[in-house]
Ligand SMILES: Cc1cc2nc3c(=O)[nH]c(=O)nc-3n(C[C@H](O)[C@H](O)[C@H](O)COP(=O)(O)OP(=O)(O)OC[C@H]3O[C@@H](n4cnc5c(N)ncnc54)[C@H](O)[C@@H]3O)c2cc1C
């Protein structure tokens with residue numbers, strides 16, 4: 001198995017002892033099939049037990065390990081060493097406050113997710129005993145892509161608008177609202193729209209599309225945003241120019 | 248120390264914990280619910296489950312078949328009253344998830360689709376492509392956001408239960424962002440903290456599955472049940488342990504050895520079914536324990552394929568074709584290509600058995616209650632037991648839901664029965680002791696042991712002696728050694744003295760929990776002198792119903808290895824019989 005010595009430059013910051021972040025370099029013998037997370041684990045187990053970062057699944061599904069790798073938002077468990085040169089820089093996700101080392105504060109993101117009413121608001125009441133809401137594979141396909149979000153926040157780290165206007169709901173939260181809006185079982189679009197169409201909702205997005213580019217799950221939040229924006233515009237016209245038309 | 252008062256405190260916000268919290272919030276909007284988790288809920292390992300969740304819904308299936316598959320699959324170590332309850336509740340719970348928006352895969356007519364799974368006589372596994380656990384977890388998390396009474400304490404690490412007056416009245420947990428110890432005072436506590444696969448070096452389990460919840464209960468005097476039963480999943484990627492779901496075989500994937508032979512037919516699971524037309528309950532759709540054991544024998548016979556990562560067999564899915572693989576198993580394809588550089592559309596994938604699931608856990612009854620009043624448990628950390636000596640694939644996700652909800656209902660009934668007022672001073676004193684234990688961990692310096700060193704020794708022991716096949720001699724050695732590791736654990740030094748997000752501390756606490764669980768596994772396995780389900784002894788090769796048709800109960804002892812006791816299995820209608828997975832006789 002081929003082994004390569006990698007210089008892993010890691011951003012370190014301990015709010016109790018450091019006045020500002022600094023970079024620390026570790027020399028790590030890496031197997032070519034490793035991901036950056038394996039290198040971090042090597043450091044943690046063998047070189048420096050004080051390094052802090054989040055991870056769990058090691059299979060790109062829990063969304064814990066988002067970080068900047070050579071300046072790009074990536075999942076550390078899906079960033080293969082073989083795709084990098086011998087020096088790799090690892091920093092916490094951009095646009096989020098650093099708590100410590102590679103650990104950022106994510107409360108704002110969680111609050112935004114929660115704010116869009118991301119749960120089914122059924123079109124019709126139906127008791128459990130009456131069985132499932134029928135949904136054809138075609139209807140499922142309409143929103144399926146937007147269910148794949150692992151809440152890794154890479155899209156927020158890539159979003160120039162979120163960096164400038166922290167109130168912006170952001171790609172994943174809007175994609176999640178869109179997921180429920182597009183679900184044939186759901187009737188809650190109007191309720192969600194109130195949140196989304198507000199100032200910090202979709203209007204902030206300048207369609208750079210960086211979010212969809214970095215998304216490891218191909219959720220295409222930019223596409224969702226665009227659709228939501230169009231729908232909101234139509235709502236606006238209906239309300240203001242054609243008040244006799246029911247939404 | 249900050250004191251947080253709640254009616255019910257839940258430790259763990261995975262599938263089981265979230266289902267519990269929602270059931271409580273729905274049943275009584277006045278209840279104060281504290282949902283405590285060492286990771287944000289959607290990071291919980293339920294997200295990794297791929298295959299699906301079992302529940303009878305189709306007209307060609309029956310409750311009786313699900314019962315027999317589960318009890319036979321569990322080698323008759325399941326409590327049959329609990330299995331009956333579980334099976335009856337299963338479809339309701341899965342339907343409830345449908346009503347909450349879970350994106351289940353569908354039939355063309357819009358009804359929910361089911362797929363075949365190992366050890367099941369009929370198709371009954373509900374699935375959402377091959378990300379079923381992920382979708383279940385996110386549906387539950389998102390639904391939980393509807394209920395303002397569910398107060399979440401994300402990234403709080405539970406350290407000790409508070410037990411006074413013979414009942415559980417809360418717990419202590421460290422707020423990881425600040426390092427502050429917090430006392431949760433609660434009328435009832437429900438543990439939903441997941442499994443402990445990380446005791447082993449090669450596992451499908453995420454880093455968080457370290458048996459913390461089991462250890463919490465165990466140290467508070469609640470026995471751990473059937474810990475010797477550890478499930479290997481037959482198809483893990485050899486370099487990382489990443490799982491390729493049983494759905495691969497359910498959809499028609501086959502297992503072959505180095506000669507291209509479908510070797511399962513040589514281990515009582517034949518005759519060969521036609522390629523691409525899997526026959527239920529035979530060959531590749533046999534139960535996990537049998538398949539993993541067959542691998543071991545093939546390895547001994549020299550029939551395995553040599554790879555850079557050790558001996559493997561091949562999972563061949565090529566005949567399914569690209570379209571079906573993309574539609575039903577997209578995640579499997581992505582994982583194999585990314586992590587092993589093998590595209591299942593083009594090549595067979597090398598795989599080997601990998602530690603997957605703990606059948607054992609906190610001793611609970613059919614009501615999800617532990618013997619300690621005020622303490623309940625559900626999910627992988629609990630052992631009811633509906634899984635017996637070998638869990639059937641896709642029963643676990645359903646179990647989280649059924650017993651998660653049941654734990655909530657039982658806790659409410661317990662609260663309504665009216666407990667006497669708590670002795671606040673006594674609880675505060677206990678919380679103080681918990682705090683002192685952490686402080687002393689920090690204070691130690693010059694310790695001779697390293698955390699990663701001890702952890703590796705434990706993992707190596709477990710792999711060598713508590714794996715697919717075990718011997719009395721090996722297990723006895725492992726018991727002694729793990730007991731020694733428990734002593735040496737006292738000598739580890741924390742190098743990270745910070746209060747903020749101290750993962751050195753968290754890993755130390757996790758290692759402590761794993762050592763306790765590992766000892767319960769090895770001692771239980773040493774004392775069970777028979778072979779049953781996932782527990783196979785080379786020195787006692789037969790099942791011994793005379794002596795061991797019993798659950799083992801491991802009781803914690805601080806200065807000694809656990810004391811093992813036994814409890815009769817509840818048998819209502821199915822007497823122990825032969826586990827038949829040969830298609831020939833059907
Ligand atoms: C790769 C994989 C695939 C699987 N596929 C299937 C399948 O297809 N079908 C099936 O039925 N089963 C499957 N299983 C099994 C099933 O997914 C698990 O048994 C189940 O998800 C466990 O859920 P849980 O809620 O009990 O625990 P988890 O989801 O692991 O959650 C545990 C929770 O406890 C919390 N916690 C733990 N310790 C502490 C502590 N000290 N303090 C505070 N909080 C704590 C964690 O933060 C987490 O929130 C699979 C398992 C794996 C690993």
Ligand code: SF4
Pocket residue numbers: 148149150151152153154155156171172175211214215216217218219220221
């Ligand atoms: S949309 Fe994509 S990048 Fe954004 S949080 Fe979800 S998975 Fe991550």
Ligand code: FES
Pocket residue numbers: 054055056057058059060061062063064065066075076077078
């Ligand atoms: S560790 Fe789970 S996404 Fe990387």
